[in-house]
Amino acid sequence: MPMMTGEQYKASLRDGRLTFIDGDQVTDPASHPLLKTAVDVAARVYDSFYDAGPDAFNPIYLVPKSLEEYRDRAERLSKGITDMTLGTTGVSLLALTSAAAKLGQLNPAYRDRIYAYVDYCRENDLRCAEVITDAKGHRKKRPNKQSDPDFYVHVVDRNAEGVFITGAKMHISAASIEHELVIMPTKAMYPGEEDYAIACAVPVNARGVSIIDMTYAPRSEDVRHYPVSGKVNCPEGFVIFDNVFVPYERVFLDGEVQHAATLAHSLGLWERAAGLGDAGAAADREVGMAALLAEANGVADDPRIKDQLAQLVVYATMCRAAGEAAMVNATRTEDGNMLPSPLFVSALKYFKSEFRAKLLDIQHDIAGDQLVNAPTVGDFEHPELHDGLKEAFAAPGFTAEDRLRLFHYVRDTTADAYGGWAFVTGQLAGGGQHAQRIVTMRQYDLERAKALARRAVGIGEFRKSGEENWKPL
């Protein structure tokens, strides 16, 4: 099948899916006031890649085998625009293909089905959601020991053609405006928990699937006050599976508890790796934002401000370095698929989250309260206010409009509904700080580090080596 245009994508969402928001059922996401922007953006993404050729496909479906292929894929993706739906599609499918070799060892059919499913999505130009976090119930109890067995998605029945699943998955970005739900166990499973070791793909409009949406999309009549979230936003889905049938050709793991966590690890890695290539540029943008705020407030020469900017520069430089290190130290799966270095990916994710609070404090300190009380674009345009605001809000080198735009941008992205969403998801996507520490520790070569220490001290295998062990390392 050829690729979809934006309009074809919008039409494809009118497929009988059962979605809700603010207590109402959504009949058409493309025309719902709170979902429309997200659908429009996804449609523009479709149009930006559209090619009418019969064999054309979006580069998001490419599975890179080397760093060169990864960079080539990134280069091809940069020719179009991106959004959450494209991002989750790439992460979902790369998570599946990264795990394909291991799952194939359990059952060759799993591996074949994964690659067949990726082909199906590519050929039909479908968008896929990452569906992983379960409701979880009591966090310390195993899935099969909960007061409600449905707290984790599990197989409740099966027949010759497939399985039936029940449960709920949380925080599923873009679920209600995509085509496919790529479902994976949220964590490792143990003997006795076979029903919970289920990975599969389900169409969003499958019978028994319901999605309740939340969104940070602005609810203001005039969304120009929200220069980022007014143009680009995305719903988060609370996805319910109520006895949903899944045919076997869409099942990638079915009871093999020893590999339940394989997909979660793959997904976590690719989720954390998202934006890796852009890590330096994104951090540079934050530095630039703080520097512009300082100039717009006439305090750029204040030594205290310069010191704060220096802290941001160190942060940006380390982000760039870790992003590059993750690529330079990439490895391969047994299928030959390329994997960015989990050590540097997790270390960067941890570092960015750890510094984020400080970064925001610095930007807010430089911006001042105007960040959250600067008048709106509508106020600026009001004939009774325009001249007064134009005169009073200007600063040397900045028109009033420039300053308003700057404050609105930083407020929207750091101190408003979208800013709050970005702050929390920045920490939690791909696992919180504790999870990053665990992954980093697991990937780090601690034995080598200890050997270096023993050599420096001159103990253990280095005890008899003499004074030369005290040389600097």
Place this chain on the structure above:
Amino acid sequence: MTMLTGEQYRESIRDGRAAYIDGKRVDDVTRHRLLAVSVDWVAGTYDRFHSEAPDARNPMYLLPRTAAELEEQMGFLISADFTAATTAGCVSLREILPELHTVRAEYAQRLEAFLDRCTAGDLRIASAAEDGGVGEAGRVRVVEQRPDGVVLRGAKRHVLGASVVHELLVVPAGAIAAKHPDEAIACAVPPNASGLKIVNITTAPRAEDDRHYPISREFSVPDCYLLFEDVFVPTERVFLNGETAFAGRLVDTLGVWERARSAAEMADRAELVLGLAQTIAEMNGVEKLEHIRNKLSMIAVWASMCRAGWQHALAKARTTPAGTVRPDESAVYATKAYGGERYNDMLSYLHDICGGLVLTVPSAADYDNQATHRYMEKYLRTMDGVTGEARMKVFHLVRDMSADQYGGWKKVTEQMIGGGLIAQRMNALDHYPLDEVKARARAAAGIVDGK
């Protein structure tokens, strides 16, 4: 005069003031959907303290004379609407009446008369100190001196509650250079003064169903930008006019109470953050996990230190020459600097313990919807005794206070009280009794007479 009821208050601010919001003129702030949130908050405080007794006064007009009264006053200001705090701050200018008297006796007499009139009339005052912009046009200045008053032009920003109070107390943002006497102006301006325009920004929720915003649906205050376009102020309302040397004193005094309220509230908020984190940890069944206890312990240390800082400020309170008791400035700044610098980290721990549902838990309307109710209750509950509805309410509260529009506004606004994190730290140093600690250091080092 007697105290106003909430309804009398509403009626009193329907006076033709030129208020704007979202690019539209508002004819009656009490009936505008977003501004009515603030009006209702203020009206609630009026009703709560209303008394028919002829001498009854709202506590915000009282100046604390003892440490106990100070603590009680701060407790009241945290529990009351925000304009009570700004009014109390303005009333505290009674402290500097003797000093103002030395500048010009009429100034002190007029300011005292103004404050007496506000107290007797149960009126709310907002303070307008911060300049509206970086350039001259962004600063309020006298553009014409008339025999019967002055004419003002310029702008003020961050005037909390301007559109829902009865009076605006305009003061210079700080020290004024001697070459700019036109900017050394302090006066009282009614919000409906001719030529005054009030632009409102508010965190009041715009959603049709505001139950998703449990704090901001009740506790939002308009953060206003004021444009003075040739506003005439009669002489009897002018409290400073050209005396640059005194310009910074007024805002210094207003700032004492603003910072004190902020520090006291920081201590309260820190305890709420800890309470929410512990509550959700228990609801999730993870309160004994080591890494969760680590985060809880860090929030507990922070909350304890914020409380200790505020209590220290109260314990070291001093009495001013006017007989008013003030909290210790160094301790107030230190509490704000420490509490603020750790605030984002503490929110990170809270969010980490809560997980993604902080952002993604569906709305109360979805909970009420028959089609989704059973799923939400089923999957949001965690164990016997923990309902889905209770968890939903906790997540809504955490999101509203820390990861949504109100949370962002509150964080930045509180951070900037006292000049921002660096300024707070520097001020803590500047107000610290350094001579005492240097003497200790010299004694410890055995230095006598410089040897």
